[in-house]
Amino acid sequence: MVLWTYATVVLTDPGGVPLNWRPLREEEKGDADPLVGLGYGIAKIGTNQSAVPGDFKNLDIGFCLKCNRLKPPRAHHCSICNRCILKMDHHCGWVANCVGALNYKSFLLFLFYTSLAAILVCLALLRVFMEIFNDDEVDLTPGKLAATFIAFVSVLGFLIMHITLVGANRTTIEFQAKDKKTGLTWRYDLGWKKNYEQVFGTEKKLWLIPVYSKDDIRRMPALQGFEYPTRPNWDPQH
Incomplete structure (x- = not known):
């Protein structure tokens, strides 16, 4: 599972903003096939229709000065990947990879299974650890054990940390940039x-493997990264 989740994180595109992306307006969403393109009914891909940031000021739509284009809610520009x-x-x-x-679910599962593997290694080394102080012939130094323990703790x-962030529906970037004034009323x-379903899906039997059900992909836009449900009656001033 460690290798599977690691490979999934490495090989899966984290999701980029398509060229000329813009959000669909309400009257357009009804005409969109939820299984066509990357937007799943949330965004038109490859449209040439222009849009002004002010048109979507209530949708948390941003504008990337480096890419010179609109970006969906919660999207950020990566200076290493050179894209949003x-x-x-x-x-x-x-x-x-970003x-x-x-690929966030796969990343979390990679951390989870790596932690489990580290626990098993530490348990397996307990007996060796005890023998170090009684047997000079044991070919393992306390330093090596300490390095294993430090890696496990890290x-x-x-x-x-990430389990806590998922529970609050925040990314690391959003946590670092959060405003204390609105910290208790995060819009997402x-x-x-x-919040956990936004990352792992609603099919709990699939929570521990890096895949989603087709139904979740079809009806949960958050899994595609273009649109996210918000708190009812959210007020940024409180």
Whole structure:
């Protein structure tokens, strides 16, 4: 599972903003086939119709000065990939890829299974650790054990941090940039259950593998990274 999830994170495109992307207006959504293109009924791909940022001021639509185009909610420009990434969390050097909307679940599962593997390694080394102090012939130094333990704690801490972020429906970028004034009324915080479904899907039997059900992909736009449900009656002033 460690290798599977790692390969998925590395090989999966985190999600880029298509050229000339713009959000669909309400009257256009009814005509869109939910299974056509990357937008799944959320955005038209390859449209040449121009749009002004002011038209979508209530939709949390941004404008990237580096790409010189509109970007969906929660998308950010990655200076390493040199493009805007959908629901960008961070650029990870360990996987040589950005972590975004389309591979975030795989990234979390990679951390989870790596932590489990590290726990098993630590348990297997406990007996050896005890023998170090009684047997000079044991070919393992306390330094090697300490390095294993530090690696385990680091991965586990990273996993706990991201589990907390998922529960609040925030990315690492959003957490670092959050305004204390609006920290308790984050517009995308739908409650911990729905927040987890935004990342893992509604099919709980698939939560521990890096795939989604076809039904979830069809009816959950957040899994594609272009549009996200918000809190009812959300007010940025409170």
